[in-house]
Amino acid sequence: MIYSEMNQPCQTRRGSIEVICGSMFSGKTEELIRRIKVLEFAKKNVLVFKPALDNRYSDTKVVSHGGSQVDSIVVDDAMAILDFVKDDTDVVAIDEVPQAGWFGRLWDALRLWIKNL
Numbered sequence: 125m126i127y128s129e130m131n132q133p134c135q136t137r138r139g140s141i142e143v144i145c146g147s148m149f150s151g152k153t154e155e156l157i158r159r160i161k162v163l164e165f166a167k168k169n170v171l172v173f174k175p176a177l178d179n180r181y182s183d184t185k186v187v188s189h190g191g192s193q194v195d196s197i198v199v200d201d202a203m204a205i206l207d208f209v210k211d212d213t214d215v216v217a218i219d220e221v222p223q224a225g226w227f228g229r230l231w232d233a234l235r236l237w238i239k240n241l
Contacts, residue, residue: 139238141234144156149189151188153186153187153188153189153192153219153220154188154189154190154192156186156217156219157186157188157192157193157194158192159217160172160194160215160217161194163214163215168214168215169212169213169214169215170214170215170216170217171197171205171208171209171213171215171216171217172186172194172195172196172197172217172218172219173196173197173198173199173205173208173216173217173218173219174186174196174197174198174199174218174219174220175198175199175200175220175221175222175226176198176199176200177222178219178220178222181193183198184196184198186219196219201226201229202218202221202226202229202230202232202233203229203232203233205218205230205233205237206233206236206237209237216237218230
């Protein structure tokens with residue numbers, strides 16, 4: 125149990141960061157979509173994001189090479205993700221993190237989110 129400054133018990137949320145990595149055409153997006161569907165079936169509040177730079181198959185959906193797809197929120201910058209994450213958000217899923225400045229910005233966004241849990 126964790127106690128607040130006023131010595132009152134407070135709830136904390138614990139989480140983890142999972143990375144799906146692999147070479148091109150190895151099924152990373154397919155695996156992400158599979159996990160999203162399992163979480164949605166379990167009634168988890170899942171927010172799915174994709175960078176605006178990634179418009180290969182769709183401007184608004186995360187789509188695998190095999191054709192599986194889920195709706196997503198399109199963001200220009202990783203920090204914009206924080207505008208959508210709320211207290212009832214259970215999972216944040218992000219597809220295709222581009223290297224163009226996103227890695228550092230995504231790390232900053234994740235640290236801010238974790239700090240405010």
